[in-house]
Amino acid sequence: MTQTNTIAIKAEAVVKNYGAKAALRSIDLEIPTGGVTILLGSNGAGKSTLLRVFAMLTRIDSGNLTIHGLEMMKEGPSIRANTGAALHAPMLYGDMSVRENLMFSASILRLPRKDTLIYETAEKVGIQDRLEDRVRSLSHGLQKKVSLARAIMHEPSLLLLDEPESGLDGRSVNQLDQIIAGYRSHNRTVVMTTHIIEHGLEIADHAVVLQHGNVILMSNDPITERSAIMNAYASVGAKL
Amino acid sequence: MNTKLTGAKTGIILFMAITTTLTAIFIASEVSIAKASEESILSGIVVGVETDSNGKLIRLAVSDSSGQITTFEFSPKTQFGLENQAGDRWISSLAENPSEAARRLNDHRKRFAPITVSHANGIASSIVERQEGKLETNLGYLFAVFATTWILFFAYVLYMGQKQRVLQYEITRLKNQLE
Amino acid sequence: MNKVPGYLDPLLILSTALMGCALYLIFIWVPTETNQGAIQRILYFHVPIAWGSMLGIFVVSASSILYLWKKDQKWDRLAVSSAEVGLTFGAMMLLSGMIWARPVWGVWWTGEAKLTTALILFFIYVAYLMFRSYFPPGTQRQRIAAVIGVIGALDAPIIYFAANLWSQAHPPLITGPAADADSTLGSELGIVLLMSTFAFTLLFVYMVQARYKIRRSEDDIVDLKRATTTPGVS
Amino acid sequence: MTDTILVIWAIARKDLVLEIRNKDVVVAITGFALLVLAIFTFAVDLSQMNAKLIGPGVLWAAIAFAGVTGLNRAFASEIESSTLEALLIAPISRDLIYLGKSLGNFLFITTAQIIVIPTFAVLFNLIVFRWEMVAICMVTAIGFSAVGTLFAAMSVRIRAREVMLPLLFLPVVTPLLMAAVESTSYLVNGGTWGEMASWLQLAIAFDVLFIVISALIFQNILED
Numbered sequence A: 001m002t003q004t005n006t007i008a009i010k011a012e013a014v015v016k017n018y019g020a021k022a023a024l025r026s027i028d029l030e031i032p033t034g035g036v037t038i039l040l041g042s043n044g045a046g047k048s049t050l051l052r053v054f055a056m057l058t059r060i061d062s063g064n065l066t067i068h069g070l071e072m073m074k075e076g077p078s079i080r081a082n083t084g085a086a087l088h089a090p091m092l093y094g095d096m097s098v099r100e101n102l103m104f105s106a107s108i109l110r111l112p113r114k115d116t117l118i119y120e121t122a123e124k125v126g127i128q129d130r131l132e133d134r135v136r137s138l139s140h141g142l143q144k145k146v147s148l149a150r151a152i153m154h155e156p157s158l159l160l161l162d163e164p165e166s167g168l169d170g171r172s173v174n175q176l177d178q179i180i181a182g183y184r185s186h187n188r189t190v191v192m193t194t195h196i197i198e199h200g201l202e203i204a205d206h207a208v209v210l211q212h213g214n215v216i217l218m219s220n221d222p223i224t225e226r227s228a229i230m231n232a233y234a235s236v237g238a239k240l
Numbered sequence B: 001m002n003t004k005l006t007g008a009k010t011g012i013i014l015f016m017a018i019t020t021t022l023t024a025i026f027i028a029s030e031v032s033i034a035k036a037s038e039e040s041i042l043s044g045i046v047v048g049v050e051t052d053s054n055g056k057l058i059r060l061a062v063s064d065s066s067g068q069i070t071t072f073e074f075s076p077k078t079q080f081g082l083e084n085q086a087g088d089r090w091i092s093s094l095a096e097n098p099s100e101a102a103r104r105l106n107d108h109r110k111r112f113a114p115i116t117v118s119h120a121n122g123i124a125s126s127i128v129e130r131q132e133g134k135l136e137t138n139l140g141y142l143f144a145v146f147a148t149t150w151i152l153f154f155a156y157v158l159y160m161g162q163k164q165r166v167l168q169y170e171i172t173r174l175k176n177q178l179e
Numbered sequence C: 001m002n003k004v005p006g007y008l009d010p011l012l013i014l015s016t017a018l019m020g021c022a023l024y025l026i027f028i029w030v031p032t033e034t035n036q037g038a039i040q041r042i043l044y045f046h047v048p049i050a051w052g053s054m055l056g057i058f059v060v061s062a063s064s065i066l067y068l069w070k071k072d073q074k075w076d077r078l079a080v081s082s083a084e085v086g087l088t089f090g091a092m093m094l095l096s097g098m099i100w101a102r103p104v105w106g107v108w109w110t111g112e113a114k115l116t117t118a119l120i121l122f123f124i125y126v127a128y129l130m131f132r133s134y135f136p137p138g139t140q141r142q143r144i145a146a147v148i149g150v151i152g153a154l155d156a157p158i159i160y161f162a163a164n165l166w167s168q169a170h171p172p173l174i175t176g177p178a179a180d181a182d183s184t185l186g187s188e189l190g191i192v193l194l195m196s197t198f199a200f201t202l203l204f205v206y207m208v209q210a211r212y213k214i215r216r217s218e219d220d221i222v223d224l225k226r227a228t229t230t231p232g233v234s
Numbered sequence D: 001m002t003d004t005i006l007v008i009w010a011i012a013r014k015d016l017v018l019e020i021r022n023k024d025v026v027v028a029i030t031g032f033a034l035l036v037l038a039i040f041t042f043a044v045d046l047s048q049m050n051a052k053l054i055g056p057g058v059l060w061a062a063i064a065f066a067g068v069t070g071l072n073r074a075f076a077s078e079i080e081s082s083t084l085e086a087l088l089i090a091p092i093s094r095d096l097i098y099l100g101k102s103l104g105n106f107l108f109i110t111t112a113q114i115i116v117i118p119t120f121a122v123l124f125n126l127i128v129f130r131w132e133m134v135a136i137c138m139v140t141a142i143g144f145s146a147v148g149t150l151f152a153a154m155s156v157r158i159r160a161r162e163v164m165l166p167l168l169f170l171p172v173v174t175p176l177l178m179a180a181v182e183s184t185s186y187l188v189n190g191g192t193w194g195e196m197a198s199w200l201q202l203a204i205a206f207d208v209l210f211i212v213i214s215a216l217i218f219q220n221i222l223e224d
Helices: A047-054 A076-081 A098-108 A114-125 A140-152 A170-185 A197-203 A226-238 B007-036 B098-111 B135-178 C010-029 C038-070 C073-105 C113-134 C139-169 C177-181 C187-229 D002-022 D024-043 D048-080 D083-089 D094-124 D131-155 D161-172 D174-188 D193-220
Strands: A007-018 A021-032 A036-040 A062-067 A083-086 A158-162 A189-193 A206-211 A214-219 B040-051 B057-063 B069-083 B089-093 B114-120 B123-129
Touching: A007 A047, A007 A189, A021 A047, A021 A189, A021 A206, A021 A214, A021 C187, A036 A047, A036 A170, A036 A197, A047 A062, A047 A158, A047 A189, A076 A083, A083 A140, A083 D083, A098 A114, A098 A140, A098 D002, A114 A140, A114 A170, A140 A158, A140 A170, A170 A189, A170 A197, A197 A226, A206 A226, A214 A226, B040 B069, B040 B098, B057 B098, B057 B114, B069 B098, B069 B114, B089 B098, B135 C038, B135 C073, B135 C187, C010 C038, C010 C187, C038 C073, C038 C113, C038 C139, C038 C187, C073 C113, C073 C139, C073 C187, C113 C139, C113 D161, C139 D131, C139 D161, C139 D174, C139 D193, D002 D024, D002 D094, D024 D048, D024 D094, D048 D083, D048 D094, D048 D131, D048 D161, D048 D174, D083 D094, D094 D131, D094 D193, D131 D161, D131 D174, D131 D193, D161 D174, D174 D193
Parallel strands: A036 A189, A036 A206, A083 A158, A158 A189, B069 B123
Antiparallel strands: A007 A021, A007 A062, A206 A214, B040 B057, B040 B114, B057 B069, B069 B089, B114 B123
16 A cells, blocks of 8 residues: 555556447556646547546446555445546536535535535535525536535545536636645645646646547646647647 | 358258258158048037946047037047146046046036047047147148248348358458558 | 358257257157147257257356356357347247147147246347347446346246246146146157257257357457547557 | 445435425326226226226236336436436445435335325225235335336436336336235235235245345446
8 A cells, every 4th residue: 555645546558448439548547646637638538538437437348447556346435435526417416405415415425514514615616605506596607516516525535527617707717726726735636627728737737638548648747848738739639 | 142152051051951851751741641541530529428337438429510419439449638627638548447538528528628539430549638620730830830940040040141241241341441 | 260161060060960860850750649649749849949048048147147257258248149049049939839839728828837937038038138239338238238137037936936826826727738748658758859959959059159259240340440440549 | 334224315315305396206107007097997897896807907017117117217317417426426335326226216106006006996996905905015116116226227328218128127027016916816805814925925035136136236237
């Protein structure tokens, strides 16, 4: 377990196919602990699939994957206890209020002091006024925020975000940045995809560029290697 | 169209030829046996059972579907294959068990249960539970089973052969494309 | 590529030879049964076919369990192949049984336990194959199909037990053909049945392996398509 | 242990809350079952003899078909809002998700039975309000939800799931249906516990087997 401190996610030759469609061809990747990693790539490059694999929603066909040094297939529940995810769909019950949705998540997460916890988390993402509203009546951006609140409620050491800025206004993006910064300062790991590449590169410690289910670039210093990343990203985009 | 037969197809056709020929030979011989013997068949319900003082069978009266009554006598070799109400079948010959045969026939008479008698010259050679139709029609059923079975097998194997060829072609095409 | 022509497949040759022997025994060697007459010869066909369909179900469940355990594609291929062949045998079992029942029992179908069980298992395997063709591709499909295979096999004894209990409550007016089949034929019946079962088992094995090869080709095509559609950066 | 029960209950309660708000599943089951019963009342002659003979079969066929519709709904809503994924991300083992969803489905089917069976008793003019009937309904509802939850979860990603689920579900629950129909037949003819004992035992064995097997096997089906 010595590597637990340095490597959050380690992927070796990870493959995922859907019939004749290859989602991930052969992914080798090491994501260090305590930083923000952004996944870049055009649509269908495998970003979302990779996030779903990390969230254990998708089973890999072959290869090895360890999260915090734990083998994915064997220790599912203990990995998931330390993972929070806000993916593409908000994953909320439309006919329940925001509070009920969070309450439900808190009870399947077996968290203590649920009421205070829910209020505190709601405050962090700025939805404390909307707790009694039905989720169905909320805008897409607000639903995203509720989804984010659910993901960070149990303060997981690994946070997975799929395009978290989409649908958010400027102030909310700032709040998101604060949450992400808070994660980094607590030596927790954030893995996210983004379509606002400039903003992504500002907050990222590591950047990964994907194309056709392969990793084509991995940078540990996105600020200085910015142009290389932009080039790789542009070459991917040009092929679309 | 490619008319050349593939290996598997040839094998299957040979296989079919053998099985069909054997089936046909058998059915033909069976029909001729049935025709050659003097036996005829009558189906109907038992209307009278005559026994001697020991309860041994002497004569049997059967009414067919048109209401005509025919009387049969027995020989010691007469075979029985009769079911009781629960459907258990009793099989014996007159020589083995004459009184039980009488009891069974009386049971059929009371229940109006139909029987089929094979007879020649007024002597019954076998008395069994009513059979649907005659020997020849039964052979039709036999043939139907064999025909459907082999046609299904044959169609399935042909389908597999066809599919394998299409797939093989597709594989070659994709491989060429990859090079 | 396989250079040996298909008709030289030793399995096909062997099963053809055995089937020939079995047919000789069925049609020429074994005497006609007195009660049912010539129609009784369906037995030598019906029973081995029914055995083949049961064998298919057994192979499906065994390879499904192995697939869930080992996650190896070959077990999945074996499961599909034997499900399809087993289904063909099952269809023929039902058909031959019905055609036999008509002259002997006077009905095409009856609520007897064995028939009910066979029919329901047939439906379960129809559902198994339909499921495979409807579900979007990926390993999830294979895992779920394996689950259905296991469930189907587990359900079989319960269905049989229930159907048996059912037919006791609603007694049919006739008994199974097997009840009066051994009336005038003793050892001859056993020999012919054994021979015929052996021949049909070989035919089953031949068909399963032919289907397995097709399945493998299909998988190869999927792999090739994946490689050709979007060339990877390797 | 209490933790486990709390998680199962949390999932089932969430289903109940949603059900009380939009009444999707129970309305689907009850509506369909009542419709089938109503159609039978004029499709066949319901003299006393006939009602006893065909009533149990009609009742359970109606509940079985309606149950399939309800089970489809129960999982489809979870997929449409992709909330099933939220359950999958949570650090709970898959068997708890299965048990929680089954408990919810069991409660829906029971609710539907509470509405449908009195209606059946009135329409078919049969006396069914006895403890035996409660037992029959319980074992059947448990078996339906045990098998149905598993199969609904399986067929949820199929476009034609409305067709696929009954095709999978009905053959597998045949023993349970036979048990329910036969026990109900004994019941409407004034039978005793003893007469239906073997059927109830069969149904209980079916329930236990499928709950255990499904909970064990459920982990194989949810992730794509």
